[in-house]
Amino acid sequence: MTDHPRIPLAGVIGSPIAHSRSPRLHAYWLQKYGLAGHYVPIDVSQTDLREVLLALPKMGFVGCNVTIPHKETVLKLADIVTDRASLIGAANTLIFRKDGKIHADNTDGFGFIANLRQNAPDWKPAAGPAAVFGAGGAARAVVASLIEVGVPEIRVTNRTRPRAESLRAEFGAKVVVCDWVQAGNMLDDAVTVVNTTSLGMVGKPEFLVPLDGLMSSAVVTDLVYTPLRTRFLETAASMGCTTVDGLGMLLHQAAPGFERWFGKRPEVDQATRDAVLG
Template identity: 50%
Template sequence: MTPASVKKRACVIGWPIEHSRSPMIHGTWLKQYGIDGAYTREAVQPDDVMDFLAHLSRHGFVGCNVTVPHKEAAYKAADVKHDAARAVGAANTLWIEDGKLHATNTDTYGFMAYLKQKAPNWQQADPRVVVIGAGGAARAIIYGLINGGCDEVIVLNRTEARAEQVRAHFGEKIKLMSWSQCNDAMTGAGLVINATSVGMNSEDCPDVDLTRVDDACVVSDIVYTPLETAFLKAAHDRGLTTVDGLGMLLHQAVPGFEKWFGVRPTVTDDLYQAIADDVRRSQCSSSD
């Protein structure tokens, strides 16, 4: 028996998990919408993840988010794999429905929703689209771009074999350019996305020449620590529209919250500022 009054619980699993900002995001929404629910961090070791997910409900959860290094395991563990998870081969959002474990990947939604918010006209001029990276996040973004109507996505990745896997997966709409052709790829670009981890907790920057892109180019970096990466700063200095990684993080949390708690939450400016402050605080303390 599951009385309506039983508090719904969701969590984020990872190893390590202390860094996750998901409890802050979902905790804010639970409070804001007056929902008697809970969202916690659960440290799950790699050896234990399949067992944990097989017994998610017995652990008292209606679903969970999944972070590094469990996204592929979560995909494998799911009984029902939704399209976005299939496209990436990894899952970040799970829920139990009719006794079955469902899996999706909400990074696609998170990226596309925030791109639309920050640069609503990005597609009007049918831009040359360049994705730097070929990891899980790059795949989620490429899936969103193709589904959103892009006829061609140029993909560059340091390890070219991985970019070739992306092309094999998504097909002819992917145009591969070699790492050494980075700057040629930038010529006339209208949307450039850094989907690598370059710039995370450092001042490193993808080595591309932003003077070559279109003046109306939109530049996105999905890294959000720091909030303004060196790549975004270079784009900003060049006068381009920029789309940061924090907004993607906030928007990717929306579908999971709705599945677990039955309310579609809004990403407000206040929430953005609260999480941005937390990122700044952690950056300051790590540089102390």
């Protein structure tokens, strides 16, 4: 009797999950590099999360991505948590190790910076302050990564101020909290401007903060990628700013997980973008 090698399986866990672009992305990379493997969307409720995570490795899963609403909860269920996942307080990438342990990492900050470096090659993060709209999980990853690349000051605003205050409490003096009603004032001399909120996304309210304080030399990015060109980015572009859409962050954050699960570091290029946009 021959011993058949198991085909590695991976997927993305969330609820809802049918809208995720990740299965299309990983399927494209698997096909491009001629690798055996499958990547599937897995809709899991909070109450079933622990049970599912314990069952997946037995079914041949080598790991998975994690999205809303499970990114914080999985930290408590993992055996090993990387420093950056711990700092951000959320994980988006799990590796099911051969010794049975669950390894949790967060590649969102990596994806965010890689997207800016690829699509705004002249970006100089240390040249001046950053302005960040929002203070949720994505903002935490963004703030951690901006500190890491040497941004001297990070101005954060959120519709509910206490969430922004908690970022300052955790990330320290480089974080300056601004009131949402005064958010436009954060843009003075900001060289990096980031929307981490869902404002401007299909089906969500528009992003209405006045942007007239933007410097034309600023790099402006939106984590929203449906639509690809949000009104926030269109306005910034019309003022001469370099703009970077949010799709690249999704693509780049996926690459380290793909490499760990399937053994090949995938390239993020125009063909990858086209494949995901379908």
